[in-house]
Amino acid sequence: MAARATALFLGSFTLLNLALAPIVPGFDANIWWIDDRILPSFLRPGVLLICGLGLTLYALPVVFYAGAQWTRRRRRQSPIPDIDAYMFAYPNWQRLINRVLIVSVLLLVPIVGVNIVRYYELLHTGEILARFPLSFSLLVLIGLMVPAGQAVRNLRCSVRPEAGGSSQSGVRGMRAYVRDILRFCFYGLCAVFLFPLAQMFCFGYTDYRRPADAAVAFGARVYADGRLSTAVYDRTRTAVELYRAGFVRYLIFSGGPGDGGIHETAAMRDYALRHGVxxxxxxxxxxxxxxxxxxxxxxxxxxxxxxxxxxxxxxxxHLPRIKLTIQRSACVGYTVPARESRILRLLPWYLFREVPAFWYYYSVAPFAPRYH
Structure with a gap:
């Protein structure tokens, strides 16, 4: 079930992004999981369409199995023992979806492989920096290998499960049905949760600093006495370091009201002034x-x-969500993780909270107006 849930997530994510691309100019969210720019531009949509369909098709038997099991229950027929027994009842269909899945993965693996090599080349040459030097593409490759490996095993398996007709096997069939559907939903939710979480560590900890017009430090809590919280201190300090290193000409401090009478941006400005900006x-x-x-x-x-x-x-x-927002703007933006003075006490909560926030920003990105 993990293989099918992973395939459904990647396949549906790919197809959704392809469907939105012609409707929303400039929207290309597939870049978040695969950089296909090594291909000629006229080939990219076709390759991703084939792969998206192949991955999604691999997960469809779960839907058909659930429907067949429900129908048999309403007709008071003996339940299907499990999803494997259901699939073995349609050998031609099983071979087809497994082969299509394998072809889809074979098309994707070279692209993902180039992404991995390119990432570590950039690290080696110093064009990017990373405190968590794990390529997200490497995780994608592992994710693709899960359904591909299962598909290969399915093709090699030639033993057909015996259909059970007794009441005892029927009870086992219903238990297997509930178990399989719950497992499928659980693994699907894991994919939805782990995708942005992995982006936070892989993309978020990658430093894309380069010459630009300004460094924008995002605000966070400022205490009533004017002290900067750890988060805003780290962000402000990093922005000042970028200015002093000559990467930017301006510093932009953005935020809201502090706990007391001192505004977040005023406290950030005071820090920068004290450090020579x-x-x-x-x-x-x-x-x-x-x-x-x-x-x-x-x-x-x-x-x-x-x-x-x-x-x-x-x-x-915070940086993946920021990048999603910058992609809608008329400005060119790169992300730089704040140099951490210490681990935030509520970091697990911030990570958990950021997952739905990421998906919310992703869902509104195609339809929100561009910033000028």
Whole structure:
């Protein structure tokens, strides 16, 4: 069931992104799991369409099995022992979906392999930095091997399970039915949860710093006495380091009200001034109440000065969602994880909370207006 759930997640994610691409210009969320730019542009949609269909097709027997089991129950017929028995009742169909799945994976593996090699080449040359040097493409490769390995085993298996007709086997069949459906749903939810979580560590901990017009530090809690919380201290310090290293010309501090009378952006500005950043190089966005407003307002500040590139600085788990938002803007943006002074006390909660936030931003991205 893990193999079919993984295949369904990757397949449906791919097909959904392909369906939205012609409707929403510039929307290409498949880049989040595979970079197919090594292929000629005219081949990319076709290859991903074939692979998306192949992966999704591999998971469809679960739906048919559930429907057949429900129908037999309503007709008071003996339940099917399990999904394997159901599939062996249709050998030609089983061989077809397994072969299509294997072909789909074989098409994807070279692309994913190039992605992995390219990632470590960039690390080696110093074009990117990573505190968690694990390529997300390597996890994708492992994820593809799960259904592919199961498909190969299915093709090699020639023993047909015996259909049970006794009441005892019927009870086992219903138990297997409930167990299989629950397992399928569980593994599917795991895929939905683990995908953004892996992005937080693999993408979030990758440092894409390069020359840009401004570094944008995203706000976080400022205490009533004006002290910076750990999160906002790390973000502000990293932004100042980028300025002092010559990567950017401006610093943009974005945030909302603090716990007391001191605004988050004012506290961040004071830190930068104390560390040698000239006041005329600091821009404030006091209306940056969330990720979307920060990106929108920062882009407007840059465009008003004839600039359009930014380095987004925040805590690692926040960066995938920031990148999703930047992709809707008229600005060019790269992400830089804040250098951590210590591990956040509530980090597990922040990671858990970020998962639904990631999917929410993904779901609204195709339909939200672009920022200018």
């Amino acid at each position: 000239p006041a005329d190089r600091i821009l404030l966005d006091p209306a940056g109440l969330d990720t979307e407003s920060t990106v929108r307002n920062s882009c407007a500040l840059l465009r008003s000065r004839g600039a359009d590139s930014m380095l987004a600085v925040s805590t690692f788990y």
